[in-house]
Amino acid sequence: MASALANPDTSALEYLQGIIDGLCELSLKDPLTGLANRRQFLAVQDRAIEVVARSGEPALLLMLDIDHFKKVNDTYGHPAGDQVLQCVAKALESCVRPMDTVARYGGEEFAVVLPNCRTSFGSMVAQRIREAIEALRIQISPGVMIKVTVSIGGAYAPEWVRSTAALWTERADVQLYKAKTEGRNRVFLDHQQEIFVSAEEKSLLFGHLTQGDPAWVENVPSELPSANAPGSMQRVN
Numbered sequence: 001m002a003s004a005l006a007n008p009d010t011s012a013l014e015y016l017q018g019i020i021d022g023l024c025e026l027s028l029k030d031p032l033t034g035l036a037n038r039r040q041f042l043a044v045q046d047r048a049i050e051v052v053a054r055s056g057e058p059a060l061l062l063m064l065d066i067d068h069f070k071k072v073n074d075t076y077g078h079p080a081g082d083q084v085l086q087c088v089a090k091a092l093e094s095c096v097r098p099m100d101t102v103a104r105y106g107g108e109e110f111a112v113v114l115p116n117c118r119t120s121f122g123s124m125v126a127q128r129i130r131e132a133i134e135a136l137r138i139q140i141s142p143g144v145m146i147k148v149t150v151s152i153g154g155a156y157a158p159e160w161v162r163s164t165a166a167l168w169t170e171r172a173d174v175q176l177y178k179a180k181t182e183g184r185n186r187v188f189l190d191h192q193q194e195i196f197v198s199a200e201e202k203s204l205l206f207g208h209l210t211q212g213d214p215a216w217v218e219n220v221p222s223e224l225p226s227a228n229a230p231g232s233m234q235r236v237n
């Protein structure tokens with residue numbers, strides 16, 4: 001955008017395009033790390049859920065949180081903390097495929113959406129990320145090198161339930177919480193093989209059935225258990 005503004009020969013159309021590109025960049029990227037911001041992350045997550053529902057290809061969501069990050073800020077200062085966030089962001093990007101999306105979820109928390117990630121690879125990928133961060137040596141000032149670790153929680157998008165992004169994130173967050181409470185610098189994945197349907201998900205299911213969506217009629221078992229308390233988990237089959 002800056003170059004478009006600086007060049008007096010730039011046509012009005014190019015100038016406008018520059019502004020639009022700049023605004024898109026601002027609205028989708030985290031300014032500190034250059035990663036996708038939460039807005040873009042949510043869009044990517046929604047797309048991944050659609051693909052999983054249509055193709056059945058498993059998609060993995062990893063939620064990562066830097067361990068004891070407050071200590072980094074308190075000991076070395078906020079700019080050093082920012083530097084750590086930037087280094088971790090770069091390392092995360094180098095660990096995944098171009099088709100995967102690394103996002104800054106907020107503060108010292110990151111998220112990675114991995115479409116088409118076979119369930120047998122999930123732990124391997126997450127451990128590789130954990131090890132890569134542990135191996136980082138971050139120079140925050142001349143002669144001062146620090147290292148950090150991350151805790152990681154992951155969950156696969158349910159394959160036939162058109163789940164919501166919020167519920168998917170919640171399941172990964174439960175695993176992240178486990179990783180934190182079990183000692184940090186570790187990975188926990190939701191290996192739930194059976195499909196559980198919350199009351200909220202069930203209302204989505206019924207919604208589609210009443211609209212007569214044939215894809216849903218094909219996939220839904222003939223007997224669905226009745227919903228009890230709101231938010232209670234129900235097993236289907």
Ligand SMILES: Nc1nc2c(ncn2[C@@H]2O[C@H](COP(=O)(O)OP(=O)(O)OP(=O)(O)O)[C@@H](O)[C@H]2O)c(=O)[nH]1
Binds near residue numbers: 080184
């Ligand atoms: N430097 C910097 N710090 C940030 C930023 N966003 C959030 N933080 C800091 O991140 C820290 C998060 O601390 P806590 O939530 O206590 O978590 P923690 O110290 O990592 O501890 P655990 O997560 O339990 O391992 C706080 O000190 C925030 O100020 C940022 O953009 N830059």
